[in-house]
Amino acid sequence: MDFELTPEQMQLQEAVYKWASRELGPLLEKVDEQDWLPPEMFRQLGELGALGVAIDPAYGGLGLDVLAEVLVAEQLGRVSPALGLSAGAHSNLCAGNIQRNASEALKAKYLPPLVSGEKVGALALTEPGAGSDAMAITTRAQHQGDHYLLNGTKMFITNGPIADIVLVYAKTAPERGPQGISAFIVEKGFPGFSAGRKLKKAGMRGSPTGELRFEDCPVPAANLVGLENQGVAVMTRGLDIERIVCAAGCLGLSQAAIDLSLKYAREREQFGRPIGDFQMIQAKLAQMYALYEAARSLTYRAAMLAEGAKRGGKGTELTRLAAAAVLFAAEAASHIAGEAVQIHGGYGYCLEFPVQRLWRDAKLFEIGAGTTEIRKLIIARELLRKGSL
Numbered sequence: 001m002d003f004e005l006t007p008e009q010m011q012l013q014e015a016v017y018k019w020a021s022r023e024l025g026p027l028l029e030k031v032d033e034q035d036w037l038p039p040e041m042f043r044q045l046g047e048l049g050a051l052g053v054a055i056d057p058a059y060g061g062l063g064l065d066v067l068a069e070v071l072v073a074e075q076l077g078r079v080s081p082a083l084g085l086s087a088g089a090h091s092n093l094c095a096g097n098i099q100r101n102a103s104e105a106l107k108a109k110y111l112p113p114l115v116s117g118e119k120v121g122a123l124a125l126t127e128p129g130a131g132s133d134a135m136a137i138t139t140r141a142q143h144q145g146d147h148y149l150l151n152g153t154k155m156f157i158t159n160g161p162i163a164d165i166v167l168v169y170a171k172t173a174p175e176r177g178p179q180g181i182s183a184f185i186v187e188k189g190f191p192g193f194s195a196g197r198k199l200k201k202a203g204m205r206g207s208p209t210g211e212l213r214f215e216d217c218p219v220p221a222a223n224l225v226g227l228e229n230q231g232v233a234v235m236t237r238g239l240d241i242e243r244i245v246c247a248a249g250c251l252g253l254s255q256a257a258i259d260l261s262l263k264y265a266r267e268r269e270q271f272g273r274p275i276g277d278f279q280m281i282q283a284k285l286a287q288m289y290a291l292y293e294a295a296r297s298l299t300y301r302a303a304m305l306a307e308g309a310k311r312g313g314k315g316t317e318l319t320r321l322a323a324a325a326v327l328f329a330a331e332a333a334s335h336i337a338g339e340a341v342q343i344h345g346g347y348g349y350c351l352e353f354p355v356q357r358l359w360r361d362a363k364l365f366e367i368g369a370g371t372t373e374i375r376k377l378i379i380a381r382e383l384l385r386k387g388s389l
């Protein structure tokens with residue numbers, strides 16, 4: 001087992017971090033205060049290649065592996081977890097699922113503008129009354145000749161307020177429960193499709209989250225992704241990878257919180273010496289570091305297993321490991337960011353210091369893309385199904 005990154009992987013890491021620090025770093029206060037996403041971000045990320053890391057070169061992507069996706073998400077999250085979240089919803093949730101599940105014609109039409117950042121992508125599953133219980137969605141898609149008519153409301157959709165291309169889940173046969181769900185690509189501008197209110201969030205500000213409405217919205221039958229009533233297969237095919245990439249965002253956030261804490265612990269003096277001299281501060285730093293490294297090893301291993309699984313590897317082991325990676329990395333990020341605030345004392349609680357932003361951002365990782373509780377249910381289900389490790 002090789003734990004060293006290759007020179008190419010390190011180059012990718014460095015390129016993304018350098019770009020994000022230079023272009024996004026100076027904007028972070030505005031992003032947070034005004035809940036503002038820099039309008040050029042998607043195009044710039046597209047030029048960098050960061051929106052199509054795992055997308056086939058035939059559609060403009062880099063065609064790299066899951067670990068490369070992880071490295072990119074980690075470095076974006078290190079500079080801005082919120083903007084990294086938006087980039088991830090675009091490239092991982094939207095483009096990634098289109099690549100895995102859509103017809104050649106749909107891939108040729110929708111992937112190039114997503115990869116270049118010309119168009120913004122989103123994935124819409126959650127509804128006001130259906131979060132963890134995703135199978136309970138009520139958005140309806142009725143087949144009428146050459147199109148489906150969509151009606152319903154989606155909730156908490158990352159990039160929803162600005163999205164041009166949305167992968168939407170709807171019920172095509174409500175009486176069949178989970179076997180009656182289908183996936184569609186909906187474009188901004190389709191009649192009856194509109195973005196509802198933008199939500200005001202405690203953290204991840206800058207990543208626009210909102211409601212989407214479908215009122216007698218006709219979607220061409222050709223925009224069905226996968227087969228009719230097979231939407232759950234579309235949903236689950238990429239879930240492991242989605243969880244691993246989400247864990248990568250937690251790693252970036254954790255690294256940023258630790259770096260800020262180390263700097264502060266060396267600079268801030270109390271009782272005539274740097275607070276880093278005090279053993280209780282040292283214990284916090286050591287614990288933060290150990291959690292971070294454990295989360296990183298788990299996430300990278302899951303990424304390597306996911307790459308193997310793409311080529312026919314071990315499904316169940318991957319599912320439980322991917323869920324464990326995001327469960328652990330998210331809880332670690334929350335703990336690390338909380339300790340970073342504590343190390344900064346009163347200043348850490350003030351808006352001028354960035355650790356409080358990381359603390360607010362971190363909480364989302366325990367809720368979005370499946371909650372901590374649901375991740376535990378998945379791990380336990382996989383363990384019990386097999387009966388042994």
Ligand SMILES: Cc1cc2nc3c(=O)[nH]c(=O)nc-3n(C[C@H](O)[C@H](O)[C@H](O)COP(=O)(O)OP(=O)(O)OC[C@H]3O[C@@H](n4cnc5c(N)ncnc54)[C@H](O)[C@@H]3O)c2cc1C
Nearest residue numbers: 123124125126131132156157158209367368369370371373
């Ligand atoms: C900022 C943000 C961005 C998001 N982006 C997207 C997106 O791009 N696309 C999208 O489709 N969705 C998105 N979501 C939605 C997200 O996936 C849901 O919020 C999440 O799945 C939880 O659903 P819920 O909020 O309705 O909570 P609920 O499901 O109502 O859960 C409430 C509480 O009950 C617990 N709970 C529920 N069921 C069980 C159970 N069986 N056992 C034990 N505990 C349980 C939960 O863990 C939680 O603690 C986003 C959410 C946020 C906040």
